[in-house]
Amino acid sequence: MLFQSIEFGILLIAVFFAGWSAVKLPLVRKYILIIAGIVFLGYGSKILALFLMVSSLSTWYFGRAILQSTDQIVRRNLLTAGISLNLVLLLVAKTGNVSGLERLLAVSPGDPLSLTSAGGYMTYGVIFFTLQATGYLIDIYRREIVDEVPFEDVLLLVTYFPKLVAGPLVDNSRFLSGIGTALAVERIDASRAFYFILRGLFKKVVLANYLAVRIVDPFFNSPAGFSSFDAVVAVLAFTLQLYWNLSGLFDTGRGVSLLLGFELDSNYERPFTAGSFKGFIKSFNSTYTGWLKKYVASPLRSWAGEREWILLAFPAFLGGLWYGSGFNALLLGAIAAAVLLIEKKLISSPLSTEDSPLSTEDSPLSTRYSPLKKVLAVIYTISVVSFTLVFLRAWSVPEAFGVFEVMFSFRSSAIQTDALLLTVVLWGFAVQFIPHGWSSLWVERLSWLHPLTQAVVIGFIVVLISSLGTGNFPNLLHFAF
């Protein structure tokens, strides 16, 4: 189910109404949310709903077994089994067509039920809920969670639908301990919730889809038909499209979650203001970076010892595999790792001081460097990120090189970029530098209007977004192997 669809609107109203009708029955509310998660994912693909159920039920089972066991070897085996099951689900979803699963289920890559086609876009959810489940099991194994967690709470942690599509990966302990508080909330900051929803829809439906339809899809389908200038614009546009897609979906999910009483962590916070590739990685999908730091880099640290490059390269490489597809993913991960290593060796980043891309230190533009140096650092970051992402979007490695060939052939005939497209791309990067604050001021003011007036304003904006939205099936084929 897409966040921007009428079906989702109906589901949201139904869940909201049913959930708050059962406000005195927290257990019933939890189950309403769990069922909503399964319906949300299952509406697009029943197979994925099955995956979600298997993941959540097995996570509860293995989590409880690890908690109850005192034998360290048994605990480790249970952890391995639980993680393996989730990784298998992740791999199957990512390799549905390669592994033959799609043939077995008699779906073709063009079928809406396909795990790997554009119609199977919800596969994107699998990469989030399997990691969430894996993290929970590790937390129990490390005894960061020591009390037995109720069955329905574990299911809710894994299936909670506002975070299924674009994250965030929540902190397990915080989410679980916050369930009670969230369900007891009696008043809701609705204006902020609606603001997030509208902002997300605008990013996804209007901005990202505009770039996809106007330049990204036509260009990557057939780069040879475009000029070098178009190639540069298309590559930058894809970087923005990806950001607006993911952050738009996240914003919408965050708003929906607020309506349901749960405050989600912020994510995708102005990554282009980072003055380095490392800074970009840190802030792009920060909860995923946080997950990597906690569950991959920390265990690696003792093993890596003096070989710091492993701490830089390995998580970056994993990130490439997680986001990317096929051989492109290997190359994407390798390039990301190489850029980080080169940055560490050769460039004393002007905007960031810490070495690890997984560090949580906030960057960037407040440090001691001159404005010119900051501008150059930002241009460098956007360029490197955009070039790297060509391997995420191009259909194959040779085609990725085909993109660069067009870009550096300096062909100037038949330029298809117009003023509007160029303005949107430049504005998309520039707007990230506007400080936070002004929007919350307006949201606060809006919240003091009569609810009916607010509803009319919101209704008008939704109609506007719907009409400016260019219908486009999300092209996330780059996700699957």
Next chain:
Amino acid sequence: MKKAREYRPGTIVNMMMVVAVFLFFFNSNAMMKWIRDMGDQTGIKATLLQIYEPVYAVCTFVPYTRLGHEIGEGYREFAGLGYREIFDGDPSRGLSPDDYPWLKAMLAKPDTVLAASVDSQATLPKEEEISFAPGTVLQILLIGDSMLNVGLGDVLKKRFKELGDVEVTYFGKNSTGLVRQDYFDWFKKLEELCKGKKYHLIVLMIGANDGQGIRINGKDISYGSDAWREVYRGKVNAFASMMSSNSVRFYWLGMPAMLSPFFDKKMKNLTKVFEEETARFKNGKFIPTIDILSNGAGKYAEYVNFGGKKVYARGRDGIHFAPGGGEIITKTVIDQFKKDFKR
């Protein structure tokens, strides 16, 4: 600074209902499209249609109730996004003026060129001798929709130029076709391109956006009906006739096999019309692309065998061409050109 005001769930439910009602009336087109696009196995679709279609029909003359659609149309034109029936189609075209009489007057938007051409039978032009003095620069016009623009047009232009003594005029416009003359009028465009000029060769590839209903003199004709076939044939005939009289030779390229079986069937039907109507003109040549871009059996293939090699021929959307596919079609076109225009 005041803290944001928080609301009870009951108030928020009311707000949501207001937003839903707002959408229900001010975005009636989107609502109608959503109902029409639903699967119809459960019977819910039929019920919803029964309830909402009369409301929607009333919305067609109540000011502002199609606000979203109107804003969207203006925006698409301004942003150069083109028209795609699947997303941008106007659902009011599916309403029957017999059920809702006011539509007869309201939806009238004459399709001028079409009206003249429905029953027209182009006069067969006399075949011209294709002879020209050495050194003559051959004038070639390449036109079409995104099927030309994506993966084919550039290759075609390049290979023609490589032959030497050739001047190529190129015009391709995505998301267009012969059906929606109100959106983009290819007849007018061809007239403009041919003004004061006669081409040696016109190459056309068009039709990907034509699998949709036609509106003629305010009446909607559903895609696939007998009336539709007759009207569309008239349009194809009229266009072929224009190309015929403005060129020494014209090539109409057929649509290739498509990935989606539903879309493929549509395109095969259209291609049959192109072939039959082109055959009526002595200087017209229909060039099929189905066989050269499939691995036997005329089915869609992403990779095809060509010259002993496996060539990546089709874009990942299952519709357009990858440069490899463009090269294959180009070779066929150039071979035909060399046969027709011997130097």
